[in-house]
Amino acid sequence: MALPMARPLSGSCGTPAVGSLLFLLFSLGWVQPSRVLAGETRQVRSPLGKPGRVFRSRVGVPCHVLCVTWSGLSTELVQELAVALGQKNVKLSAEQLRCLAHRLSEPPEDLDALPLDLLLFLNPDAFSGPQACTHFFSRVAKANVDLLPRGAPERQRLLPAALTCWGVRGSLLSEADVRALGGLACDLPGRFVAESAEVVLPRLVRCLGPLDQDQQEAARAALQRGGPPYGPPSTWSISTLDDLQSLLPVLGQPVIHSIPQGILAAWRQRSSRDPSWQQPEQTVLRPRFRRDVERTTCPPEKEVHEIDENLIFYKKRELEACVDAALLAAQMDRVDAIPFTYEQLDVLKHKLDELYPQGYPESVIRHLGHLFLKMSPEDIGKWNVTSLETLKALLKVSKGHEMSGYVSACHKVATLIDRVVVGRGQLDKDTVDTLTAFCPGCLCSLSPERLSSVPPSVIGAVRPQDLDTCGPRQLDVLYPKARLAFQNMSGSEYFVKIRPFLGGAPTEDLKALSQQNVSMDLATFMKLRREAVLPLTVAEVQKLLGPHVEGLKVEEQHSPVRDWILKQRQDDLDTLGLGLQGGIPNGYLILDLSVREALSGTPCLLGPGPVLTVLALLLASTLA
Numbered sequence: 001m002a003l004p005m006a007r008p009l010s011g012s013c014g015t016p017a018v019g020s021l022l023f024l025l026f027s028l029g030w031v032q033p034s035r036v037l038a039g040e041t042r043q044v045r046s047p048l049g050k051p052g053r054v055f056r057s058r059v060g061v062p063c064h065v066l067c068v069t070w071s072g073l074s075t076e077l078v079q080e081l082a083v084a085l086g087q088k089n090v091k092l093s094a095e096q097l098r099c100l101a102h103r104l105s106e107p108p109e110d111l112d113a114l115p116l117d118l119l120l121f122l123n124p125d126a127f128s129g130p131q132a133c134t135h136f137f138s139r140v141a142k143a144n145v146d147l148l149p150r151g152a153p154e155r156q157r158l159l160p161a162a163l164t165c166w167g168v169r170g171s172l173l174s175e176a177d178v179r180a181l182g183g184l185a186c187d188l189p190g191r192f193v194a195e196s197a198e199v200v201l202p203r204l205v206r207c208l209g210p211l212d213q214d215q216q217e218a219a220r221a222a223l224q225r226g227g228p229p230y231g232p233p234s235t236w237s238i239s240t241l242d243d244l245q246s247l248l249p250v251l252g253q254p255v256i257h258s259i260p261q262g263i264l265a266a267w268r269q270r271s272s273r274d275p276s277w278q279q280p281e282q283t284v285l286r287p288r289f290r291r292d293v294e295r296t297t298c299p300p301e302k303e304v305h306e307i308d309e310n311l312i313f314y315k316k317r318e319l320e321a322c323v324d325a326a327l328l329a330a331q332m333d334r335v336d337a338i339p340f341t342y343e344q345l346d347v348l349k350h351k352l353d354e355l356y357p358q359g360y361p362e363s364v365i366r367h368l369g370h371l372f373l374k375m376s377p378e379d380i381g382k383w384n385v386t387s388l389e390t391l392k393a394l395l396k397v398s399k400g401h402e403m404s405g406y407v408s409a410c411h412k413v414a415t416l417i418d419r420v421v422v423g424r425g426q427l428d429k430d431t432v433d434t435l436t437a438f439c440p441g442c443l444c445s446l447s448p449e450r451l452s453s454v455p456p457s458v459i460g461a462v463r464p465q466d467l468d469t470c471g472p473r474q475l476d477v478l479y480p481k482a483r484l485a486f487q488n489m490s491g492s493e494y495f496v497k498i499r500p501f502l503g504g505a506p507t508e509d510l511k512a513l514s515q516q517n518v519s520m521d522l523a524t525f526m527k528l529r530r531e532a533v534l535p536l537t538v539a540e541v542q543k544l545l546g547p548h549v550e551g552l553k554v555e556e557q558h559s560p561v562r563d564w565i566l567k568q569r570q571d572d573l574d575t576l577g578l579g580l581q582g583g584i585p586n587g588y589l590i591l592d593l594s595v596r597e598a599l600s601g602t603p604c605l606l607g608p609g610p611v612l613t614v615l616a617l618l619l620a621s622t623l624a
Contacts, residue, residue: 083113094147116143124161133165141182159187171195190218197222216250233258238267256309264339298322307331319347325355336369349374366390377415386423395438414445444470451477459485464500479504507532519546530560538572553578
């Protein structure tokens with residue numbers, strides 16, 4: 001017996017033949033093809049819980065398969081079909097669920113067996129009585145309400161029926177009431193938000209899609225009042241802003257101005273992710289712009305006439321399309337007070353770069369604020385900075401912001417100082433004082449020529465770690481300043497202060513320190529200038545290092561220890577008892593050929609450098 005063919009359909013749901021239904025049943029594994037091919041097509045029945053061999057847990061079922069006129073099929077069969085869909089966890093669209101619900105003139109008694117989302121399309125009036133309605137709405141609370149737009153008739157009739165079922169009178173709700181409503185709580189009118197803000201606002205945070213105007217006004221008023229659960233905006237913390245999430249777009253300027261600016265700044269800096277301050281996607285109430293149009297066209301309602309807090313609600317593409325670069329430059333003094341995210345700051349920087357490709361004017365630079373953290377040394381190298389106030393403003397922002405994801409703050413400050421020197425003509429004391437006050441560790445980013453202007457009075461603010469990146473030429477400049485700054489100290493106090501600068505110390509000062517039993521650690525000794533270490537005697541080094549002298553054995557193959565060993569007599573090295581080898585053997589003389597080389601003008605063939613020390617093997621007896 002041939003299977004009947006379904007008629008072609010056009011438009012929305014039509015009336016296919018039984019073949020379409022059989023296609024669905026095959027997909028669900030609800031009947032076996034062998035039975036159908038045998039001619040059992042009039043009363044297609046199968047005991048529930050005994051699926052056939054063909055099974056698909058998720059199938060896309062065309063609307064015309066479900067929305068049918070099932071002539072010849074009993075109500076019981078349609079109910080069994082709905083139960084089978086629930087058992088197989090078939091995911092259906094809103095239109096498919098609507099079609100199926102239309103055919104269920106009498107829903108089965110076992111609601112738990114039906115697809116959960118199907119209950120959204122059933123008439124709640126069919127579940128009268130306290131027990132029936134509570135069972136029905138306890139299941140509805142777990143369904144995906146957002147399958148239906150807020151204006152859909154099925155969704156509009158559910159909330160009033162649910163409130164009646166749960167015995168809610170007036171607009172005062174308990175936490176249990178909100179929990180029982182589930183997703184329907186997202187549809188609560190503004191009066192419920194106003195009177196039950198403590199329990200309703202936390203639920204609205206989790207709602208998808210935008211709130212309607214009535215809800216927004218009620219939520220804004222409730223947040224501004226500062227009642228529970230969030231309290232006054234003046235007491236909000238970073239975690240409060242995190243908790244509010246999708247409610248942030250409803251805040252008005254009075255609320256935003258009440259939030260501590262430090263909290264806003266910290267919350268903004270903490271994350272580079274898409275912020276909760278941005279408007280959620282309005283996929284239901286407003287169509288989206290095409291991507292190629294979004295980059296160039298500003299929606300009329302988003303046009304920007306001034307730089308203010310409203311811009312924190314703009315998405316990246318809206319900032320790109322709607323903010324005029326000239327307006328931004330003219331109102332840069334407002335930018336740092338607005339809690340823009342890093343992604344939004346990227347957009348603003350791009351606009352300034354396009355407006356000033358040759359470098360920003362100082363009127364813009366002075367008000368960059370946290371946007372300065374986005375600048376590269378190449379950007380800064382284009383500037384002309386003449387004002388000390390501009391320098392102070394940027395150093396204040398840079399202080400403490402050597403963070404991952406940004407160029408080293410000190411590297412940028414060094415470039416900034418170069419631009420200040422060019423703009424002011426010199427690195428004067430006021431400039432240096434400003435630099436060291438905000439960023440002492442940035443000294444190593446300056447050239448030795450610039451460091452020569454650093455006054456000794458600021459050296460005391462330098463921490464040991466601030467000098468880690470200083471090279472020998474820089475320490476040569478800084479050491480005399482440090483010695484002068486700490487000259488009134490003595491003993492261990494002086495050594496603690498001068499130690500970070502000893503990489504620039506001459507031999508004479510190292511000899512003087514050796515007489516003070518300072519017990520220099522090996523790490524400091526290894527950073528000393530090679531030329532300053534070589535003239536030291538074994539006794540002087542022993543006194544300089546104290547108990548740390550044993551570390552020389554570990555470092556005997558590294559400069560300057562290796563070079564120092566070669567300059568010492570072996571019998572002197574042996575007195576240390578460390579097993580150091582490589583010194584001058586007993587009975588050998590040291591001949592300095594540097595004088596002969598200088599007089600002859602002939603390079604020494606035994607090694608590089610203007611001064612070369614060689615060992616000449618001479619018997620002591622020949623010197624008599």
